[in-house]
Amino acid sequence: MTSKPIVALDMPEEEEKLTGRQQKYLDICKEKIGFVPNVLKAYAWHSTKFDGFTNLYNDLMLGDSGLTKLEREMIAVVVSSANHCYYCLTAHGAAVRQLSGDPKLGEQLVMNYRTAELEPKIRAALDFSWKLTKQPETIDEPDRQALRDAGWNDREIWDIAAVASFFNMSNRMSAATDKQPNDEYHGMSR
Numbered sequence: 139m140t141s142k143p144i145v146a147l148d149m150p151e152e153e154e155k156l157t158g159r160q161q162k163y164l165d166i167c168k169e170k171i172g173f174v175p176n177v178l179k180a181y182a183w184h185s186t187k188f189d190g191f192t193n194l195y196n197d198l199m200l201g202d203s204g205l206t207k208l209e210r211e212m213i214a215v216v217v218s219s220a221n222h223c224y225y226c227l228t229a230h231g232a233a234v235r236q237l238s239g240d241p242k243l244g245e246q247l248v249m250n251y252r253t254a255e256l257e258p259k260i261r262a263a264l265d266f267s268w269k270l271t272k273q274p275e276t277i278d279e280p281d282r283q284a285l286r287d288a289g290w291n292d293r294e295i296w297d298i299a300a301v302a303s304f305f306n307m308s309n310r311m312s313a314a315t316d317k318q319p320n321d322e323y324h325g326m327s328r
């Protein structure tokens with residue numbers, strides 16, 4: 139079986155060449171996880187776009203927040219489930235399995251997060267993220283108040299919305315370009 143290309147678009151090779159700092163970023167990824175995620179390869183043709191994507195991703199997923207890394211990955215998976223994003227379900231489902239130490243949780247979030255036994259606080263965040271993805275025009279004050287009632291403060295609600303919004307954008311780019319997940323993700327933390 140031949141593998142599909144990383145993306146279905148024939149992008150110019152290094153139209154805007156990566157900087158030394160950006161190449162080091164890719165090298166660190168390879169060193170830490172054993173491969174360069176295809177999402178990074180998909181942006182590597184253009185230095186400015188690569189920086190835009192990685193800077194926002196790093197801020198939202200690794201920056202200062204009242205949300206844990208696992209909670210942010212759970213939001214990524216739930217949004218990607220709502221959008222049927224093969225790339226992000228595969229990559230971030232693996233991250234949930236790894237961070238939680240629970241392969242079942244990763245699969246439940248991919249298929250239907252409502253089947254998972256979750257603390258009410260994270261369930262409220264996932265419910266909000268799902269609704270923001272599927273029916274953004276219906277989000278109003280009672281939705282934000284439900285998050286407050288579950289124990290989230292307004293800064294954390296901002297972070298929940300920002301992570302969900304980022305993955306909606308990322309899911310749409312993955313769909314538009316038919317971005318394929320790295321094979322390594324499929325067997326991680328099983």
